[in-house]
Amino acid sequence: xxxxxxxxxxxxxxxxxxxxxxxxxxxxxxxxxxxxxxxxxxxxxxxxxxxxxxxxxxxxxxxxxxxxxxxxxxxxxxxxxxxxxxxxxxxxxxxxxxxxxxxxxxxxxxxxxxxxxxxxxxxxxxxxxxxxxxxxxxxxxxxxxxxxxxxxxxxxxxxxxxxxxxxxxxxxxxxxxxxxxxxxxxxxxxxxxxxxxxxxxxxxxxxxxxxxxxxxxxxxxxxxxxxxxxxxxxxxxxxxxxxxxxxxxxxxxxxxxxxxxxxxxxxxxxxxxxxxxxxxxxxxxxxxxxxxxxxxxxxxxxxxxxxxxxxxxxxxxxxxxxxxxxxxxxxxxxxxxxxxxxxxxxxxxxxxxxxxxxxxxxxxxxxxxxxxxxxxxxxxxxxxxxxxxxxxxxxxxxxxxxxxxxxxxxxxxxxxxxxxxxxxxxxxxxxxxxxxxxxxxxx
Numbered sequence: 001x002x003x004x005x006x007x008x009x010x011x012x013x014x015x016x017x018x019x020x021x022x023x024x025x026x027x028x029x030x031x032x033x034x035x036x037x038x039x040x041x042x043x044x045x046x047x048x049x050x051x052x053x054x055x056x057x058x059x060x061x062x063x064x065x066x067x068x069x070x071x072x073x074x075x076x077x078x079x080x081x082x083x084x085x086x087x088x089x090x091x092x093x094x095x096x097x098x099x100x101x102x103x104x105x106x107x108x109x110x111x112x113x114x115x116x117x118x119x120x121x122x123x124x125x126x127x128x129x130x131x132x133x134x135x136x137x138x139x140x141x142x143x144x145x146x147x148x149x150x151x152x153x154x155x156x157x158x159x160x161x162x163x164x165x166x167x168x169x170x171x172x173x174x175x176x177x178x179x180x181x182x183x184x185x186x187x188x189x190x191x192x193x194x195x196x197x198x199x200x201x202x203x204x205x206x207x208x209x210x211x212x213x214x215x216x217x218x219x220x221x222x223x224x225x226x227x228x229x230x231x232x233x234x235x236x237x238x239x240x241x242x243x244x245x246x247x248x249x250x251x252x253x254x255x256x257x258x259x260x261x262x263x264x265x266x267x268x269x270x271x272x273x274x275x276x277x278x279x280x281x282x283x284x285x286x287x288x289x290x291x292x293x294x295x296x297x298x299x300x301x302x303x304x305x306x307x308x309x310x311x312x313x314x315x316x317x318x319x320x321x322x323x324x325x326x327x328x329x330x331x332x333x334x335x336x337x338x339x340x341x342x343x344x345x346x347x348x349x350x351x352x353x354x355x356x357x358x359x360x361x362x363x364x365x366x367x368x369x370x371x372x373x374x375x376x377x378x379x380x381x382x383x384x385x386x387x388x389x390x391x392x393x394x395x396x397x398x399x400x401x402x403x404x405x406x407x408x409x410x411x412x413x414x415x416x417x418x419x420x421x422x423x424x425x426x427x428x429x430x431x432x433x434x435x436x437x438x439x440x441x442x443x
Contacts, residue, residue, distance in 0.1 A: 152285025170267020
């Protein structure tokens, strides 16, 4: 089992947490530009020939890459230089994206979506392969009593970086044109360079020396599945996020193609969303530390329901319902961004196969996201045949799709009953295991 051999000194903790802040800020720019559902990537994918209803498949492709997380853990767990492994694989992700963006437009039209999807699958696999170990690295670095406040600080810094990049991206797409393939490719490559910089920041962060478990094997998964608090939280998270597994792939399609919003307006809406979240996260972090994540998440649920139910009222020339929806959902996302990680860290035992816990959590949630993305494609095909009007609300196609997500959010709120009641700073003990041998990380 894993236990701390040498904890970080105070100055090492401060410096490492600062470098983690740089990492999430630069990575925020990278994901704002290059993420699979962003304005730039969606516009680029549509330009090179991806059908708009098929964008859910991209979410599925990217999410299914999480399977490699579990398949690769036996190899990753044998890496003696764990920090070097994390950094190397983190660099491969943006480099693959640069290669894909450069090569996809040169291929025959029918191969472009396939090649882009394959590249994003491999790039996402790199992220998922290291995610359990990087999450564990961060979790063992943050002092338990500061989790809520530090996570809130990370969200604020990330939001500042994302706000700046969103403004630049919005202006860039507005200037270049949302159908300008080479211009959009240039923006994606610029974003990937920030991804390279994000990986390099962790070179300076210190990794705690731990006594780690023997190489990963199926018994680690068995230990995870027997940890009741963790499994309840994981199942509760899946149920709570159920509507988002369908909705997430189509936000920018809705903005660009259904409501026909201009890129600068989409960017301005995104900045407003981020500013609201940025202003609220300091207080939300303190509230989370005081009352616990579950109570805080109850506040987010009605906001999420109202968010989805605003979509049917938007149409070309009437974008204000979407703008209002994103302004208010920033409050809910600020709550979730602070409370959900705090709840997760609190259910992962202080000792044991910690990376396996993060791997299982990510695998289950990303698999559900992949299935949701795939099911959304035929669902939209059916809903596109419907064209209803109910007062100012339009119910058909994408409008009805998001209305159904809002209706589904109501019963999904009950999933919060599965979240833990104890304070997240209290460490849970894992089921016992005999497998333990020293394997210090040598960096």
